[in-house]
Structures are given as C-alpha cells and as structure tokens.
Amino acid sequence: MIQFRDVSQQYEAGKPIIQNLSLNIEAGEFVVLIGPSGCGKTTLLKMMNGLIAPNSGEIIIKGKTIKDWDPIVLKRNIGYVIQQVGLFPHLSIEKNMAYPLDLQKTAAAQKQERARELIHLVGLDESYLKKYPNELSGGQKQRVGMARALAADPEIILMDEPLGAVDQINRAVLQDEIIRIYQSLHKTIVFVTHDIEEAIKLGTKIVVLNQGEIMEIGTRDDIVFHSKSDFAEAFIGNKGFLSYLNIVKIKQVICPFNGSAAEKDITLAVNEADPLIVGIRRCLENGVNKIGVRNANGTLIGAFDLGCLSRLKF
Ligand SMILES: Nc1ncnc2c1ncn2[C@@H]1O[C@H](COP(=O)(O)OP(=O)(O)OP(=O)(O)O)[C@@H](O)[C@H]1O
CATH class of the missing domain: 3.10.580.10 (CBS-domain)
Incomplete structure (x- = not known):
C-alpha cells in the first residue's frame, strides 16, 4: 500500500533528517512510528501524503509513484489526523466532519447522511452535529477529527500523535475506539506516537526510529522480546515489557x-x-x-x- 525505497530527506543542506529509509506497509496494517523527538516521524507522514517531497529515493502509494499522483486525488485517498485537530471554529461539527466531502462536491443530503454515520462511528450521538468546536472537550474534538479524516472513506489514515493532548483516562478510551474503528473498517493506518504503551497496544507493526533511520521493525512480540538493536532495546525496554503485560489478555x-x-x-x-x-x-x-x-x-x-x-x- 505504501512503500519507501531508499528515501532521504533534508530541510537544510548537510542536515539529513531521513536517511536511505526503506519501508513497506501492507494494506490493512496498523503501523506505529515511534522514536525520540526530532527523529523524523512527522516528516515521514508528510512524505506519505505528498506534503513534503523526498530529496532522493522513491515513495510508492497504491502501486504508483507519488510523483504521478494528482495531489488532490492523493489527499482524498489519505485521511490525516493531527494532535491539534484543526477544526474550523465557525463551522458546526456536522459541517466540519463533512468538509472533505465539500471538496468532492457531494450533494447536501448525502453529506448529512454521512455525518450521521460518522458521528456514531466515533462514539458520539447526533446531538453533537449542531454544536460548535468550542462546546466540545479535547477528547470529543479528537473524535470529530477522526470522523473528518474518515469522511471521504480513504483507504489510508495517517495519525500524527492524535492523542498527545488527551488526558490519560480518555486516551485509553480513545485508543480502544481507534482499535474498534480499525477492526471494523479495515483501513491502513500509520500512527505516530511518543508513548511506548500506545505503540504496543495499537500497532500490528511497530517501527522504532532514531535520527531518520529504522532501528527496529516488527510485531509487539518482536519489539519487546526479540530486539536486535541496542537502541530499540534501550528505548522500549522494561516499559515496553510492562505495557505488553498490560495489554495481552x-x-x-x-x-x-x-x-x-x-x-x-x-x-x-x-x-x-x-x-x-x-x-x-x-x-x-x-x-x-x-x-x-x-x-x-x-x-x-x-x-x-x-x-x-x-x-x-x-
Ligand atoms: N520545515 C522544517 N524546516 C527545517 N527543519 C525542520 C522542518 N520541519 C522539521 N524540521 C526538523 O526535522 C527534524 C525532524 O522533525 P519531525 O517533526 O519529523 O520529527 P518528529 O520525530 O516528528 O519529532 P516530534 O516527536 O518532536 O514531533 C527535527 O530536527 C526538526 O527540527
């Protein structure tokens, strides 16, 4: 679904951010990118939806090199959720959620119907449709952000620390919601986090990054018990092991x-x-x-x- 072949990227000459990185994300995987601040996680996500072009190497989305995608069509195929949510304050929740459909010039009745489906999908009731963003809690706004990313039914969803600003209790609830949505819609998800427990809980594949390179990649079992990299072992460490015990039933x-x-x-x-x-x-x-x-x-x-x-x- 998403392939990086020997991709490098730098914002400033001589300061490589992503270095000769190759990564293969299959359809239906839930891939979590984790690593220290500044290691290039957001840069990788931005390259996946064409916001940033690599300096070298190739990015292939659904079998087609990113250079050959019409940027508007590519964005329609990829939902994007960010930590700050970025809802439009002057639009109702219904209009915020349906915004990607406006870009596709979807008929009004269809947009209303989709907004009703989406609000239930993200665990809110229809009374929220007429509210405005400032009437919602941080966690509720994040649910609306997820709904908006799903509105145009993209196959790929990119999530950049979507729960970074949500308190611990709501965070666990929203993680469960994300798992439920992932299991019911069979999307391909790429999710960035700093939180080791979140990575172990959500990812079917976990990618540990450092300084723009992949240090380790694998399932939660691989990452917690069979780490081949000293960096990943130290980074995931006992916290990863405890998270594992906290997640496996x-x-x-x-x-x-x-x-x-x-x-x-x-x-x-x-x-x-x-x-x-x-x-x-x-x-x-x-x-x-x-x-x-x-x-x-x-x-x-x-x-x-x-x-x-x-x-x-x-
Ligand atoms: N537009 C930009 N211009 C110059 N440097 C940038 C730009 N965006 C990011 N960087 C630098 O690139 C590096 C990687 O940034 P990126 O946001 O991808 O890291 P990250 O792993 O997502 O970090 P964090 O976990 O703190 O969000 C950082 O050193 C950052 O300062």
Whole structure:
C-alpha cells in the first residue's frame, strides 16, 4: 500500500533528517512510528501524503509513484489526523466532519447522511452535529477529527500523535475506539506516537526510529522480546515489557484444568479478559502460583499459572 525505497530527506543542506529509509506497509496494517523527538516521524507522514517531497529515493502509494499522483486525488485517498485537530471554529461539527466531502462536491443530503454515520462511528450521538468546536472537550474534538479524516472513506489514515493532548483516562478510551474503528473498517493506518504503551497496544507493526533511520521493525512480540538493536532495546525496554503485560489478555495463556481435587477448590479467580498483569499481581499478592480464570458468565474455565506464561509464543 505504501512503500519507501531508499528515501532521504533534508530541510537544510548537510542536515539529513531521513536517511536511505526503506519501508513497506501492507494494506490493512496498523503501523506505529515511534522514536525520540526530532527523529523524523512527522516528516515521514508528510512524505506519505505528498506534503513534503523526498530529496532522493522513491515513495510508492497504491502501486504508483507519488510523483504521478494528482495531489488532490492523493489527499482524498489519505485521511490525516493531527494532535491539534484543526477544526474550523465557525463551522458546526456536522459541517466540519463533512468538509472533505465539500471538496468532492457531494450533494447536501448525502453529506448529512454521512455525518450521521460518522458521528456514531466515533462514539458520539447526533446531538453533537449542531454544536460548535468550542462546546466540545479535547477528547470529543479528537473524535470529530477522526470522523473528518474518515469522511471521504480513504483507504489510508495517517495519525500524527492524535492523542498527545488527551488526558490519560480518555486516551485509553480513545485508543480502544481507534482499535474498534480499525477492526471494523479495515483501513491502513500509520500512527505516530511518543508513548511506548500506545505503540504496543495499537500497532500490528511497530517501527522504532532514531535520527531518520529504522532501528527496529516488527510485531509487539518482536519489539519487546526479540530486539536486535541496542537502541530499540534501550528505548522500549522494561516499559515496553510492562505495557505488553498490560495489554495481552489472560485468555491467551490459560491452561485447561487437569481435574485435580485442588483445582476444584480454587476460589481465587480472574477474568479471561483481564490483562496478564492482573493475573501475575493476584498470584504475587496471595503467595500462590496458580489461580482460576472465569469467562464472562462467571464460569470457571481454566487456570492461570505463572508457568502458563511460557505458553506465549514470543
Ligand atoms: N520545515 C522544517 N524546516 C527545517 N527543519 C525542520 C522542518 N520541519 C522539521 N524540521 C526538523 O526535522 C527534524 C525532524 O522533525 P519531525 O517533526 O519529523 O520529527 P518528529 O520525530 O516528528 O519529532 P516530534 O516527536 O518532536 O514531533 C527535527 O530536527 C526538526 O527540527
């Protein structure tokens, strides 16, 4: 879907920002770009939608080199969400969301219909359509920003720290919403963040960058457990490991009961949808190495054992 072939970029002569970077993003992937401030994450996103041209190398979007795309058609194929949201203050939420459709000269009735679909998609109700941006919280504005990026139904969505200014609690809720939207719409998403937990939670592929180069690329398992780069290992480190335990669910490592009498007496239990860290903590708090696991109906369906962790396919 998006390919970078040996791409280099510099804003000022002698100060390379992106250096001979090659990257292949397949359709339907959720790719997270993470790395220290100034490593070139935003520059990469801007190159993907043609806002910045590379000094050398080639960028290919949907099989066609970026130079051959009509810039307007390219932007229509790519939704862009930024941290500052950038809603128009004088336009209602409905008009803000439908703005990309104005550019396509979509009929008014169709725009209204799409705005109603989108507001539900991002978890707000229709009463928000008539409101104005200054009547919304930061998290709600960010939902509208996402809706606007989805309005023209682009195949690719670029997100530049969209949750950077959202508080921790709303951030977790919005991350879940982004996962839900991604899973239901099957878009290709490229997402920039500083937050290691966010990267581990959202990305099907994580790209660790430093000084315009890819240090490591892989799934969350690869990045947390099989890092081949000293930089990525230090950057992701124990924080990445803790995030992993906080995200992967107990149901992935549950051991079936072996039918022993002791197991039938298990009273301590966690839920199958709890993250691994809850099971580990419950074991340590109670000085045991095995506890029960219940399903959503409350039925005991197996056990979580500290030894079960080895069942994870790292
Ligand atoms: N328009 C510009 N002109 C000159 N230098 C720029 C310009 N835009 C960015 N830079 C420089 O390019 C480098 C990479 O910037 P970029 O915004 O891509 O980094 P980033 O990884 O997204 O950083 P952050 O995480 O802080 O947002 C930085 O050193 C920045 O100062």
